[in-house]
Each structure stands twice: as structure tokens, then as C-alpha cells.
Amino acid sequence: MNCALIFAGGTGQRMNTKTRPKQFLELHGKPIIIYTIEVFENHPDIDAIVVVCLEDWIPFLRKKLVHHDIAKVVDVVPGGATGQESIRHGIDALLLNGDENATVLVHDGVRPLLRSETITECIQSVEERGSAITVTPAIETIVQESDGMVTNVIERQACRMAKAPQCFRLRELAEAHRQAEADGLFDFIDSASMMRYYGHNLYTVEGSPENIKITTPSDFYIFRAFVDARENSQIFGL
Structure with a gap:
């Protein structure tokens, strides 16, 4: 069984929108979160989807799931005080x-x-190696600094940018969360950081550079450009 856990609990403060959280901003009449869910909905190897959502927006999301004929979402649950708690x-x-x-x-x-091919490769990686962290190559030089001074220049070829999805066996991820709570650790930045802290090996799957996180207005415009380009290619056969 393969499940998607889609985290949509943020308020989107960097998007500078006062009307609604960024995941509910609409493009061509469809919220961003629905575009995301549809990638998993349409993948033949995904069996179930759970969405973690801002509690006040759960009724709105449920209506959109029905409107867009989403069938694989088995539950929509409220987020917590932190990303870790929400997951x-x-x-x-x-x-x-x-x-x-x-x-x-x-x-x-x-x-x-997110591309369907990346989902397939992530599932295969978990089956064969136990984990899958989606990454893309670093395209700019990474430096370390202290007090405004560069202390180290990291070789770009050795660097990757961690993206999503981050994939594991459900039982092992649940055990790590329980252990973190028992240890009083509540500030892991993502699932990969938590799993590495508790001794799990992390294996990478290289994803597409277009798998951006829509955080700022400029990200939204890039997203719109990609969607419009895909629609134009279908219409004009480009």
C-alpha cells in the first residue's frame, strides 16, 4: 500500500495575501492544493491520501474535493502548532x-x-532501500559564514537541495515521531531531519527543477507559467 500525506497547514505569510492562505489561492478556478492532490490522485500506485489542513479551512477543502472529483482522500485532519505536530x-x-x-x-x-515519474521512483526507492528524499542539484555556490565572513565554500557538485516528497515506511516514521515526542524534541524542520537524527539511512531520488514550493508571489507567477505552458502544449500539440 502506498499513501500520500499532504501537508497544507501553513498560513503563507510570505505570500502577502490577506484573503486566504497560499495553498487556497486559485489559478484558473482551482486552488493550488487541488493541483497538488491531483498529482497523487491520478497516480496508479497511490492508494490513499490524507491531507493536513488549517482547521478553519477544512469545510472549504472538503467542498473542493467533491467539486473536483477527488476520490482517494480518506481523511482531512487539522494541523498542529508546528509542522512536526501537523505531520x-x-x-x-x-x-x-x-x-x-x-x-x-x-x-x-x-x-x-511534482511529476508522476518522481512518485514512481520514490516508491521504488522505499521498497528497495527504505527511504526516498527528493532532491535537485544545487545550481548556485553554497557558502558557510560566521559574523558576516565566509568560512567555507562547499563544492557545488556535492550539494543537493532537499525537496518533497520525503518518503518512508509508515511504521518507521510513526516510531520516529513517538520517540521525538518522548525525547521532548519538537522542532525538526522536516521528516528527513528527524529520520536521520534517529539513525535511518536517507537515499536520494533526483526530481525535476520545476518542483518548486510556492511561497512568494514570484513563485505563483512561475507556477502559472508552467500550467499555461502545459495547457498550450495540449491545445497546439507543442
Whole structure:
């Protein structure tokens, strides 16, 4: 069994929108979060989807799921005080709705340009190696600094940018969350950081550069350009 845990609990302060959270901004009448969910909905190897959502927006999201004929979402649950707590809520919902030995793909709700091929490769990596962290090559020089002075220039060829989905066996990710709570650790930046802290090997899957996280207005314009280009290619056969 393969499950998607889509995290859409942020308020989007960097988007500078006062009307709605960034995951519910619409392009061509469809919210960003629905574009994201549809990638997993349309993948033949995804069996179930859980969405972690801002509690006040759950009724709105449920209406949109019906409107857009989304069938694989088995639950929509409220987020927590932190990203880590929100993902834990999603894990709990998956455990209630599925198999603890399932593969879980943890994905940002505002990464709607994920390719189906990346999902396939991530599932294969978890089956063969136990994990899959989607990455893209670093395209700019990475430096370390202290007090405004560069202390190290890291070889670009050795660097990768961590993206999503980040994928594991559901049971192992649930165990890591329980251990983190028992240890009083509540500030892991993502699932990869937590799993590495608890001794799990992390294996990479190279994804597409277009798999951007829509955080700022400029990201939204890039997203719109990609969607329009895809629609034009269908219309004009480009």
C-alpha cells in the first residue's frame, strides 16, 4: 500500500495575501492544493491520501474535493502548532485508515508541479532501500559564514537541495515521531531531519527543477507559467 500525506497547514505569510492562505489561492478556478492532490490522485500506485489542513479551512477543502472529483482522500485532519505536530496528525490518520507497513510520501501542499515519474521512483526507492528524499542539484555556490565572513565554500557538485516528497515506511516514521515526542524534541524542520537524527539511512531520488514550493508571489507567477505552458502544449500539440 502506498499513501500520500499532504501537508497544507501553513498560513503563507510570505505570500502577502490577506484573503486566504497560499495553498487556497486559485489559478484558473482551482486552488493550488487541488493541483497538488491531483498529482497523487491520478497516480496508479497511490492508494490513499490524507491531507493536513488549517482547521478553519477544512469545510472549504472538503467542498473542493467533491467539486473536483477527488476520490482517494480518506481523511482531512487539522494541523498542529508546528509542522512536526501537523505531520504527526497526518500519520495518526493514515494508521487508522491503512497499513502500518505502507509506504508514505510526505509532500508539501504547495508543491503542485511534482511529476508522476518522481512518485514512481520514490516508491521504488522505499521498497528497495527504505527511504526516498527528493532532491535537485544545487545550481548556485553554497557558502558557510560566521559574523558576516565566509568560512567555507562547499563544492557545488556535492550539494543537493532537499525537496518533497520525503518518503518512508509508515511504521518507521510513526516510531520516529513517538520517540521525538518522548525525547521532548519538537522542532525538526522536516521528516528527513528527524529520520536521520534517529539513525535511518536517507537515499536520494533526483526530481525535476520545476518542483518548486510556492511561497512568494514570484513563485505563483512561475507556477502559472508552467500550467499555461502545459495547457498550450495540449491545445497546439507543442
